Amino acid sequence: MTTIRQHAQEYLAMRRRLGFQLTTFGQKLMSFVDYLERTGATTLTTDAALAWATSTERSTDQVHWSRRLMVVRIFARHLQALVPATEIPPDDALPHHYRRVTPHLFTPGELQAILTATDALRPAFRAGTWHHLIALLAVTGMRTSEACGLDRADVDLDDGVLTIRNSKFDKSRQVAVHPSTTTALRAYAALRDEHHPRTRSEAFFLNTRGTRVDAHNLSHSSVPLLQATGITTPAGRRRPRLHDLRHSFTVATLLTWYADGADVQARLPLLSTYLGHADPKSTYWYLSGSPELLALAATRLEHSLGERL
Structure with missing residues (x-):
């Protein structure tokens, strides 16, 4: 007789073959299976599912449940x-209320403060890696995992194109960068090769050991760096994260388009492709993620409606 664990493993394997990564989903599902086995349950019941979903010692957040x-x-x-x-x-058991946490939008001054803070890191090569990695995140809106996942062959400094392979949703794309960015990346590549001329890693960004920068530890490692800048957030708001550089890039791009009088609606699909969003609606969210953007969008809509009346 096939157990629930075997069914769960087969289900995850099937979905992964279809292209789903299921990293968090798989962890949670197997945690539930572990719970069933600990309690001696041989059948998946609603009571067992509710008991597991709400058995979180560190959180009483109903959205999380x-x-x-x-x-x-x-x-x-x-x-x-x-x-x-x-x-x-x-469906009405622990009804799901979608909630997206408002990101911190870095100002140009705050970004400069972060880059200045990287210069104080030691050793010097670590400072150089963090400086160029953060700068790349800021000017491209790449995910931290995408930047850390770049191989040397993915960084075409002659044509100014970065190739991002097998990113979120198992998609790949190319990201064009400004000549000033390729100049900075070329300088980092020279610094990297000077400090690690014999490394076996194909990664573009290396840590002090000469191996790939670990994207999973990046958020934790960046906390002291962000704290050193003195950047503060209002009470009740989440502290700034490196991932918020992606949000800041997107909002800044949209603000520039509005300021230039561009057709933002027509350009949004292009921005979605550049960011690697699976669906344009993920990009539309940024319109409501910034009060300034929301005001500009509302003004544009009001003007459009006024012309039709």
């Missing part, structure tokens, strides 16, 4: 076809 329950609900719909006794948690 509902997201955990959603993982079980999705799997249960699949499992019920194989195991009819499976119960699918109803």
Whole structure:
């Protein structure tokens, strides 16, 4: 008889073959399976799903609970076809309220403060790596994992094109960069080769050991750096993260388009492609992510409607 664990493993393997990465989803699903085994349950029930979803010692956030329950609900719909006794948690159990945390939008002054803070890092090569990595994130809006994942062969300094391979949603794309960016990257490449001339790593950005910069530790490692800048946030807001450079780039781009009188609606799909968004609606969110952008969009809409009346 096939166990729930085996069904879960087969389900995850099937979806990954279809191109889904399921990193967080897979972790949560297997955590639920572990819970079922610890409690001796042999059938997926709504009561068990609710008990697991709400058994989070570090959080009592109902949105967090509902997201955990959603993982079980999705799997249960699949499992019920194989195991009819499976119960699918109803949609109104821990109703899901979508909430996206407002990012910190770095000002030019704050970005300069971060880059200045990198210069104080030691040894000098570490300072150079952080400086150029953060600058690249700021001027391209790349995900931190994408920048760390760049290989030397992916960085075409002659044509000014970066190739991002197998990123989120298993997609690849090319990102054109400004000549000033290629000049900076060329300077970093010379610094890297000077300090690690015999490294076996194909990575473009290296740490002091001569291996690839670990994207998973980047957010943790950047905390002291961001704190050193003295950047503050209003009470109740999340502290700034390196990932917020992506948001800052996008908002700055949209603001520039509005200031230039460009057709933002027509250009948004291009920006979506540049950022590697799977769906343009992910880019549309930035219009509401910044009060200044929202005001500009509202003014543009009001003007458009006025012309039609």
